[in-house]
Amino acid sequence: MSHSTPPRKRRKxxxxxxxxxxxxxxxxxxxxxxxxLDDVAQRAGVSKGTLYLYFDSKEALFxxxxxxxxxxxxxxxxxxxxxxxxxxxxLLEKLLANWWSGIGExxxxxxxxxxxAEASNFPELAKFYHEHVIRRGKALLAAALARGVASGEFAxxxxxxxxxxxxxxxxxxxxxxxxxxCCESNxxxxxxxxxxxxxxLGTGLVATRV
Amino acid sequence: MSHSTPPRKRRKxxxxxxxxxxxxxxxxxxxxxxxxLDDVAQRAGVSKGTLYLYFDSKEALFxxxxxxxxxxxxxxxxxxxxxxxxxxxxLLEKLLANWWSGIGExxxxxxxxxxxAEASNFPELAKFYHEHVIRRGKALLAAALARGVASGEFAxxxxxxxxxxxxxxxxxxxxxxxxxxCCESNxxxxxxxxxxxxxxLGTGLVATRV
Amino acid sequence: MSHSTPPRKRRKxxxxxxxxxxxxxxxxxxxxxxxxLDDVAQRAGVSKGTLYLYFDSKEALFxxxxxxxxxxxxxxxxxxxxxxxxxxxxLLEKLLANWWSGIGExxxxxxxxxxxAEASNFPELAKFYHEHVIRRGKALLAAALARGVASGEFAxxxxxxxxxxxxxxxxxxxxxxxxxxCCESNxxxxxxxxxxxxxxLGTGLVATRV
Amino acid sequence: MSHSTPPRKRRKxxxxxxxxxxxxxxxxxxxxxxxxLDDVAQRAGVSKGTLYLYFDSKEALFxxxxxxxxxxxxxxxxxxxxxxxxxxxxLLEKLLANWWSGIGExxxxxxxxxxxAEASNFPELAKFYHEHVIRRGKALLAAALARGVASGEFAxxxxxxxxxxxxxxxxxxxxxxxxxxCCESNxxxxxxxxxxxxxxLGTGLVATRV
DNA sequence: AATGAATGAGGCTTCATTCAT
DNA sequence: AATGAATGAAGCCTCATTCAT
Numbered sequence: 001m002s003h004s005t006p007p008r009k010r011r012k013x014x015x016x017x018x019x020x021x022x023x024x025x026x027x028x029x030x031x032x033x034x035x036x037l038d039d040v041a042q043r044a045g046v047s048k049g050t051l052y053l054y055f056d057s058k059e060a061l062f063x064x065x066x067x068x069x070x071x072x073x074x075x076x077x078x079x080x081x082x083x084x085x086x087x088x089x090x091l092l093e094k095l096l097a098n099w100w101s102g103i104g105e106x107x108x109x110x111x112x113x114x115x116x117a118e119a120s121n122f123p124e125l126a127k128f129y130h131e132h133v134i135r136r137g138k139a140l141l142a143a144a145l146a147r148g149v150a151s152g153e154f155a156x157x158x159x160x161x162x163x164x165x166x167x168x169x170x171x172x173x174x175x176x177x178x179x180x181x182c183c184e185s186n187x188x189x190x191x192x193x194x195x196x197x198x199x200x201l202g203t204g205l206v207a208t209r210v
Numbered sequence: 211m212s213h214s215t216p217p218r219k220r221r222k223x224x225x226x227x228x229x230x231x232x233x234x235x236x237x238x239x240x241x242x243x244x245x246x247l248d249d250v251a252q253r254a255g256v257s258k259g260t261l262y263l264y265f266d267s268k269e270a271l272f273x274x275x276x277x278x279x280x281x282x283x284x285x286x287x288x289x290x291x292x293x294x295x296x297x298x299x300x301l302l303e304k305l306l307a308n309w310w311s312g313i314g315e316x317x318x319x320x321x322x323x324x325x326x327a328e329a330s331n332f333p334e335l336a337k338f339y340h341e342h343v344i345r346r347g348k349a350l351l352a353a354a355l356a357r358g359v360a361s362g363e364f365a366x367x368x369x370x371x372x373x374x375x376x377x378x379x380x381x382x383x384x385x386x387x388x389x390x391x392c393c394e395s396n397x398x399x400x401x402x403x404x405x406x407x408x409x410x411l412g413t414g415l416v417a418t419r420v
Numbered sequence: 421m422s423h424s425t426p427p428r429k430r431r432k433x434x435x436x437x438x439x440x441x442x443x444x445x446x447x448x449x450x451x452x453x454x455x456x457l458d459d460v461a462q463r464a465g466v467s468k469g470t471l472y473l474y475f476d477s478k479e480a481l482f483x484x485x486x487x488x489x490x491x492x493x494x495x496x497x498x499x500x501x502x503x504x505x506x507x508x509x510x511l512l513e514k515l516l517a518n519w520w521s522g523i524g525e526x527x528x529x530x531x532x533x534x535x536x537a538e539a540s541n542f543p544e545l546a547k548f549y550h551e552h553v554i555r556r557g558k559a560l561l562a563a564a565l566a567r568g569v570a571s572g573e574f575a576x577x578x579x580x581x582x583x584x585x586x587x588x589x590x591x592x593x594x595x596x597x598x599x600x601x602c603c604e605s606n607x608x609x610x611x612x613x614x615x616x617x618x619x620x621l622g623t624g625l626v627a628t629r630v
Numbered sequence: 631m632s633h634s635t636p637p638r639k640r641r642k643x644x645x646x647x648x649x650x651x652x653x654x655x656x657x658x659x660x661x662x663x664x665x666x667l668d669d670v671a672q673r674a675g676v677s678k679g680t681l682y683l684y685f686d687s688k689e690a691l692f693x694x695x696x697x698x699x700x701x702x703x704x705x706x707x708x709x710x711x712x713x714x715x716x717x718x719x720x721l722l723e724k725l726l727a728n729w730w731s732g733i734g735e736x737x738x739x740x741x742x743x744x745x746x747a748e749a750s751n752f753p754e755l756a757k758f759y760h761e762h763v764i765r766r767g768k769a770l771l772a773a774a775l776a777r778g779v780a781s782g783e784f785a786x787x788x789x790x791x792x793x794x795x796x797x798x799x800x801x802x803x804x805x806x807x808x809x810x811x812c813c814e815s816n817x818x819x820x821x822x823x824x825x826x827x828x829x830x831l832g833t834g835l836v837a838t839r840v
Numbered sequence: 841a842a843t844g845a846a847t848g849a850g851g852c853t854t855c856a857t858t859c860a861t
Numbered sequence: 862a863a864t865g866a867a868t869g870a871a872g873c874c875t876c877a878t879t880c881a882t
Contacts (some may be wrong), residue, residue, distance in 0.1 A: 847879075848876100850875090851873105851874090853870105853871100856864100856868100
């Protein structure tokens with residue numbers, strides 16, 4: 001402990017992430033508007049004023065949550081796609097696995113529901129999320145589908161529409177889990193759900209075999 | 211005026227529904243929390259105080275909105291499924307078309323997003339919605355899929371999971387349209403989207419052709 | 421009392437003026453920024469929320485104070501100038517008397533100090549005040565001085581500068597009275613002050629008599 | 631380093647004045663309430679906490695600013711008056727020129743507006759300012775006017791009132807410049823303004839020439 | 841039944857002040 | 862002596878809810 005950064009400083013540098021983590025859990029729980037900054041501060045173990053040492057506003061805090069949690073996963077996914085060799089359906093599987101480990105089974109899985117719920121009331125946030133997450137994610141998937149079509153693995157398709165259709169079940173999985181799933185007595189296992197989705201994709205996207 | 215119900219009285223009895231209709235449109239537009247009762251009253255053409263003659267609270271109004279708005283739609287779908295003869299994939303197409311005309315292109319299309327957004331803040335409401343809408347809808351679709359498997363049209367599958375996967379893109383269509391679609395510069399046409407979904411289903415669900 | 425407007429309604433119509441009056445006294449006492457709306461409400465005998473039934477914001481309340489108190493006096497002054505016949509020095513005396521009875525000896529006398537104190541922090545308010553009060557007042561006085569020069573009563577002068585110089589002692593009178601005058605043990609009587617000012621003007625502005 | 635005060639110590643002793651200087655410029659710019667101690671500290675190149683090593687509170691800092699900034703200026707004026715020989719109107723011109731170079735065109739020009747704005751919120755400060763600045767300034771001017779009357783240069787007058795009337799345009803010049811002047815599109819040139827004031831004084835104060 | 845004026849609790853944000861280092 | 866992270870008390874504004882008419 002002698003040669004490491006003094007604890008005080010380490011604390012300070014870690015603060016924004018700690019606060020963002022506390023904010024994420026509350027945003028996901030209650031939504032953006034219904035989350036009180038008092039609660040965020042309390043959950044992070046600081047006072048309300050401290051939040052404003054690190055973030056200019058509630059919206060800035062939100063943006064940080066997105067930047068910190070979701071953007072890195074996208075970057076990794078882009079890297080995966082770039083380096084991938086082999087069948088396109090395998091690439092899709094890898095991307096899905098990456099998303100699942102980086103988002104789907106983490107607290108960040110609550111973000112899609114959060115965005116859907118608040119987008120119309122906070123256009124600024126929606127724009128930010130669209131620019132930094134959605135646009136990039138769709139571009140990534142569109143490239144993968146185009147790759148599959150080009151290689152003859154997939155049948156010709158309306159790629160823009162297909163991207164949305166392919167993403168939809170994945171998003172719904174986490175959206176559902178953070179909203180109405182609480183009412184289900186026998187919820188479908190996510191693994192089964194995703195496997196079914198992949199199977200549907202597999203047989204449905206490949207070129208018709210004679 | 212002698213033999214029919216006096217217009218004044220009929221008006222009075224219709225009030226709650228009129229108010230609920232006004233509330234629905236605003237809830238769908240802005241969400242529950244961001245909808246002000248002033249606006250609801252104004253859109254309904256009454257004073258704010260009048261709302262409290264018919265509803266105990268904003269939350270009570272919300273309940274009524276959901277109850278009035280969604281239940282009737284399922285009944286028709288169940289009737290269609292019951293009377294259907296012919297291929298199962300055709301049944302799915304009919305159900306989709308029915309849903310589109312009864313929900314997808316009406317103001318009710320905003321309800322899924324509304325429920326997703328508010329479910330965690332209003333568990334009781336979520337329960338009601340799940341019980342009266344989701345459960346019935348899923349049962350309907352599960353029966354259709356089971357019919358297809360039984361007839362050999364569809365490959366064997368985890369029906370519970372498949373139901374969720376099949377519904378997901380449809381729900382996402384309207385949820386998206388009421389949330390983040392506003393950020394898209396070139397939104398996919400719903401017709402293309404649904405066609406792509408159906409095509410994916412079609413080739414993906416049929417038994418493997420030799 | 422039978423034929424007059426019902427008290428409730430009369431109350432409502434009188435409200436904005438009552439609130440503006442309460443606000444004026446506090447603004448003058450403490451300044452714009454340091455006046456809390458709670459205090460305004462309390463002094464007016466209403467709740468804080470009630471203020472917002474009549475004014476969109478603290479700034480709107482301020483503007484109303486100006487509109488209500490100062491603008492009418494200007495309008496009357498303009499009318500006086502328009503109708504005036506006789507010597508210009510007499511016109512100046514009439515304008516001064518009008519200002520004294522309409523502003524100088526009323527609570528509105530606190531407004532110049534208020535504006536001077538807050539102008540740099542609330543440019544929007546400063547702009548409003550300049551547009552509605554200062555510009556008009558200066559134009560009025562400039563016309564009077566020009567009239568005196570044209571008629572040969574006054575010596576030629578830089579009218580723009582003279583307007584400012586002529587107004588200055590009048591403004592300072594009330595500004596002083598609402599700021600540092602509290603420290604004076606033997607304050608000059610306003611009547612003496614204004615008489616001295618007028619005398620200075622009289623002998624100073626007339627064309628040099630041989 | 632041996633014979634003079636060590637620079638470090640000199641620095642330390644100069645600190646309060648440096649801080650007060652930084653505070654003055656901000657108080658003049660924004661007023662007392664709107665000046666944040668963060669900004670004062672930043673402009674002085676120290677941390678916010680350091681301010682509290684030298685001043686107990688924001689108010690204490692304010693007091694120091696006034697005490698440091700204004701007293702020395704009057705001494706020179708008193709000396710000028712004492713040594714003056716020649717016409718009294720010339721003395722007035724000299725005093726005005728001295729004031730202009732020592733206050734009017736320096737950052738201290740902001741102090742009158744600052745005092746006017748805050749006097750009612752800080753009575754103690756107002757008292758201090760009145761005692762050390764205003765009283766002395768008025769006494770100086772009163773003596774000059776009395777001198778002119780005694781010598782027959784000026785007509786008999788209410789000297790107390792005349793002092794206030796004579797000072798008013800000069801104070802208003804700097805007060806205006808730090809408040810509502812920002813709204814003026816064609817501000818009067820200070821030189822013209824002061825010249826007009828002097829001319830008005832000249833012709834207005836001399837004994838009536840037959 | 842209907843109105844709409846009035847309320848007051850609650851949220852975001854700011855900033856003078858404190859204190860551990 | 863100096864720092865700067867942390868605090869918490871206010872202030873403006875919103876809006877669900879109440880109640881006199």
